[in-house]
Amino acid sequence: MKKLLDDPADAVTDSLTGFGLAHADLVRVHTEPVYVSRAGGPVAGKVGLVSGGGSGHEPLHAGFVGDGMLDAAVPGAVFTSPTPDQIVPALLGADAGAGVVAIVKNYTGDVLNFETAVELVEAEGSQVTTILVNDDVAVEDSLYTAGRRGVAGTVCVEKIAGAAAARGDGLGAVTEVAGRVVANVRTMGVALTASTVPHVGRPSFDLPDDEVEIGIGIHGEPGRRRVPFTGAAEITRSLLDPVADDLRLADGDDVLLFVNGMGGTPLSELYVVYGRARGLLEERGVTVSRSLVGNYVTSLEMQGASITVLRLDDELRTLWDAPVRTAALHW
Amino acid sequence: MKKLLDDPADAVTDSLTGFGLAHADLVRVHTEPVYVSRAGGPVAGKVGLVSGGGSGHEPLHAGFVGDGMLDAAVPGAVFTSPTPDQIVPALLGADAGAGVVAIVKNYTGDVLNFETAVELVEAEGSQVTTILVNDDVAVEDSLYTAGRRGVAGTVCVEKIAGAAAARGDGLGAVTEVAGRVVANVRTMGVALTASTVPHVGRPSFDLPDDEVEIGIGIHGEPGRRRVPFTGAAEITRSLLDPVADDLRLADGDDVLLFVNGMGGTPLSELYVVYGRARGLLEERGVTVSRSLVGNYVTSLEMQGASITVLRLDDELRTLWDAPVRTAALHW
Known part of the structure; x- marks a missing residue:
C-alpha cells in the first residue's frame, strides 16, 4: 500500500x-x-x-x-x-x-x-x-x-x-x-476500482479488470450488480434511470444535476458522465438549471462516480445560489 | 482499461x-x-x-x-x-x-x-x-x-x-x-502510480508496488530517481527541499504553499503533505500566508502530488486575493 x-x-x-x-x-x-x-x-x-x-x-x-x-x-x-x-x-x-x-x-x-x-x-x-x-x-x-x-x-x-x-x-x-431536500434528492453510484482503508492495507473488495459495480456505496458496500464494463454512456444510463424513476421526474421538472467523483476518477471523466446524464434528462423533458461536478463525497482513492438529482423549486434554487464560503464549496 | x-x-x-x-x-x-x-x-x-x-x-x-x-x-x-x-x-x-x-x-x-x-x-x-x-x-x-x-x-x-x-x-x-510570478515560483512532484492515456490503453510507465518516482513530470516523464516508499514525511521533504533551495528561501520570506494532487490521490492525503511541508517551511523561518490544496494540474488518474512554493510580495498577495470566478477556482 x-x-x-x-x-x-x-x-x-x-x-x-x-x-x-x-x-x-x-x-x-x-x-x-x-x-x-x-x-x-x-x-x-x-x-x-x-x-x-x-x-x-x-x-x-x-x-x-x-x-x-x-x-x-x-x-x-x-x-x-x-x-x-x-x-x-x-x-x-x-x-x-x-x-x-x-x-x-x-x-x-x-x-x-x-x-x-x-x-x-x-x-x-x-x-x-x-x-x-x-x-x-x-x-x-x-x-x-x-x-x-x-x-x-x-x-x-x-x-x-x-x-x-x-x-x-x-x-x-x-x-x-x-x-424537503431529502424528499427530493436521489443518488446512485458506480465503482470501477476498490479503495484501500489505510489501517487495513488491502483493497476493500475485488473487482475484475473488465467489470464495474453498479449501485456501490461510499464504503465499497456491494451494490445492485456487477456488469461488464461497456463505457460511460451505458453506465450513466444505469445510474440515471433508477434515480429519475425513483424521483418520478416528469416533463417540465427543473433539477440540479450533481456528478460526484469517488476520489480517484479524473475530472475530465466526470464531465463526460455529466454530458451523458444531461442528455438523458433532456430526453425526459427535464430542465437542468443548476449543476455541480467534482469530487465532493469520495471513497478514498476509489475510481467511480455517482449521479445525484435534486428536484428544485424556487426556494431551493434561491438557497442553492446563496453565497457560500467553505474550503470545498465557494461562491 | x-x-x-x-x-x-x-x-x-x-x-x-x-x-x-x-x-x-x-x-x-x-x-x-x-x-x-x-x-x-x-x-x-x-x-x-x-x-x-x-x-x-x-x-x-x-x-x-x-x-x-x-x-x-x-x-x-x-x-x-x-x-x-x-x-x-x-x-x-x-x-x-x-x-x-x-x-x-x-x-x-x-x-x-x-x-x-x-x-x-x-x-x-x-x-x-x-x-x-x-x-x-x-x-x-x-x-x-x-x-x-x-x-x-x-x-x-x-x-x-x-x-x-x-x-x-x-x-x-x-x-x-x-x-515576476515565473521568477518566484518553483514546483516538484512525486508519482505513486502511473496513469493510462485513453487511446493508448496501458499505463505510461511501470512503477513497482513499493517504489515512488521523485521529480515526476505531469505526463509521467521520468523524474530524478526512484526510491522505496517510506511515507509522507520523507516524500514531502524530498520535494520541498529542492523547491526551497532553488528559490533560496530565507528566514522572513512570505510564501504561497500549493499542494497539488495528480488526479488519483485523495484530498485527505494532500492535506497530510500540506501539513508536513508547512512544518518544513516554518523550520526555515518562512511564513506561509496563502495556501491552495487540491487537484488543479493533474496527470489523468495518476496517484501522487506536487508541492509548489511562490515567494510573495505585497502586490502578488493582493492579486492572488482578488476575486476570481471560474469553474475550478472561485473566491
Missing part, C-alpha cells in the same frame, strides 16, 4: 491538522475530542448546523464548514462513525441560542451515536432536530444500514439548509427545508 | 461538451477548432489572457477560464500540444484592443505551436506577449522539454496575471507581473 501518509493510525488527525492550517480563516480543528468548527464560532441567533460521519469521504464534511453551510463537522476514523463524545461538543459549540440541526447520513452507527449525543445535549438545554439523509436508491438495507444509505445528496442538504440558517430562518424552517 | 469514457478518440471533446454544459454561465466551448472562451466574450479595453496545452491535466486550463483569470484556453489531445489553428482563434477572440498575454508551459511542442500562432495573429495586427512557465525544479531538459518543465506553478501565473488584467493593467504591466 502506497499512500501519502505516515502512521496509518494518525491518518485522520494528520490530515485534519493540515486542513486546519490551510484554512485557518474558515475553520478550527479540535483534537480532544476530534471535531471541526467555524473559525468565527457560532453566529448569535443563527440556527446551528452540524454534520459528521466516518472519514475517507473528504471533502465531506469538514470541507463544508464555513459561512452559509455547516457550523461544525465531526469526522470519525476512516469509514467509522464518530463517537458521542466527539459529537456532543460539536453540537453544543454550534448552539447560539436558536437550536441546532444535525444532518446525519443513514448508517446505523452514525444514527445511534448522533441519537445518544443529541439526548445528552438536550439534557443540557439545547434544542436539536435531526435530519436523516437517505438518497441512495441502489439498495434497501445493506452492510451498515437499515433502509437506504445517505451519500452524495448530503451536500445538497448541507448547502441548502446552511443557506436557510444563514438568512435567519428559525429551527422549524431550517428543519423543514432540509427535509 | 476502465474509464468513464466511450470512444477514446472522443475523450477530449466529450469531456469539453459536458464542461461547457455544466458551466454555461462561465464558458463557451468551440469545437471547430477546439478551444474554450469566456461566456461573455472579451472585456473591452482589458488585456486578454490565453493559455493552453495537452489535455489530461484538468481542470487546467479550461477550468480557469472566467472572471479574473483566463479569457481562453486551448486544449490539445491528451498529453499533446494544441495546434496553431486552435490557438489562433483563441488569441484573436481574446484581443479586446489591449493586447494578449499567452501563458505557455515549457514543452517543446507547446512553445513551437504558440510561436507559430502568435506570428499569425501579430500579422493580423494583434499585440501578443508570451510568458513561458518553467517552474519544475526536478530536471533540466527531459522528454518533451528543453530546459525546465512548466507544471503546477502555472495556476499561480494564470491567477495573478488574470487579476492584474482584470484591474486594468496594460499589456506591459500584466506581462511584467506574470514574469
